[in-house]
Amino acid sequence: MAAQTFDDRDGWIWMNGKLVPWRDAKIHVLSHALHYASAVFEGERAYGGKVYKLREHNQRLIDSGKMLGFDVPYTVEQLDAATNEVLKANNIVDGYVRPIAWRGSEQMGVSCQASKINVAIATWEWPAYFSPEAKLKGIKLTMAKWRRPDPATIPAKAKATGLYMICTLSKHEAEAAGYADALMLDWRGQIAEATGANVFFVINGEIHTPKPDCFLDGITRRSVIDLAKKRQYKVVERAMLPDEMGKATECFLTGTAAEVTPVASIADYKFTPGAITKNLMEDYEKAVRA
Template identity: 65%
Template sequence: HESARLLGFKIPFSVAEIDEACRTLLKKQGFQDAYVRPIAWRGSEQMGVSAQNNRINCAIAIWQWPSYFDPAQKLKGIRLDVAEWRRPDPRTAPSKSKAAGLYMICTLSKHAAEAKGCADAMMLDWRGQVAEATGANIFFVKDGKVHTPTPDCFLDGITRRTVIGLAKDRGFEVIERAIMPEDLEGFEQCFLTGTAAEVTPVSEIGPYRFEVGEIAKTLMNDYSAAVQPKHAIAAE
């Protein structure tokens, strides 16, 4: 709903109604562990730049998605390229919305990374600061403290906020700050967070190397424990 507000339209269903529809779909498919993607978009009644008279369409897609990254590589830490494309200035696009149009540069960056044999890419923002990966937020560890970029030009993901909470529950200090590419040399660990990525350790970004350390492993296990359903939805 917040993304829709930022994009200038209103979703014609409440959060509770969408949540119930998601649960119904999961139950009908018999899925106990699945990826759920509600989407909303403007229709085609009015063609042109203006879309004021278009109806708002909604849909929900669900599918079983075992792992966003290769499971074996995930345990060793994935490799990231450094993207050529950058996250835009918030004054040029509604960067805090989960808008499909903003994923164009992410797709281009991920394709370029895969062509180099990497699993994903780290994106900088328009200022040259570290922002995120193409579809996940990024964290670093140094001296037992967790560092992550301030989400001022990219999506503050639900998984990101969840992992920050889990880290604090473990007593780890979490620092949200501006991170420059040269700062990576001093970090010991790195990991990504996202609905699909969950918590994924990173072993390499360009010339920088990281260990799959205890903090990354702990948060990966804590997150997995937090999201595993205690009771199968399909059996409700």
């Protein structure tokens, strides 16, 4: 049986202020966003019917829009309410939420001063797939050949569609070689992040993570740093070079989708998911359902 596609489903999508039947949530082929990557989005997760850090995600959507030079035409309160409305309409309890804001089809060309900003919010079921025991084995990563760009070349800290071109290329290359994901360095050769998640290392019992000065400062990343501090773990945010991975005993990824995912290896560097990773996995699991 063919996999269920994302355009052909039952349900409702919130689009420009109202719920529309899922299959009718369409845009024209001459939409600016499709040609020029003028779109920003979020990835959120509902646990027990409630989106974890909903306000932070919707605020980041608005902030990302500003970094691309446009105003999302809804307040953060309106976006929160719309999210809850679409979750309810689709009876989603444990699910993923995907808001997106994009430039429409009023104008076609690099300049798009007259284009309208559209917003849609979709949601679908997404239960937890892996048991903590299975997760604790850790995933295997390779090194990506693409690097996170210099913030002087692109709005690097926006959650903008254009920035995902190198993520998809890196993820595809990793998967084709039998890895789950790839670690990306930044333009300076420092450790940056995975293709859709931030990265942490345990070195001498302390938690070290790259400073997010040219990539997404994940909402999960910030939650996990707070949880680590509550446990009195020392957290160091700093520039990290790839050969430092040789000193790390544990490694994990954080992200809305990844949650806290232990890493068993990155290229030839091996890690053993241990107490710190396990504790933070458990703390995060509790926090999202609190």
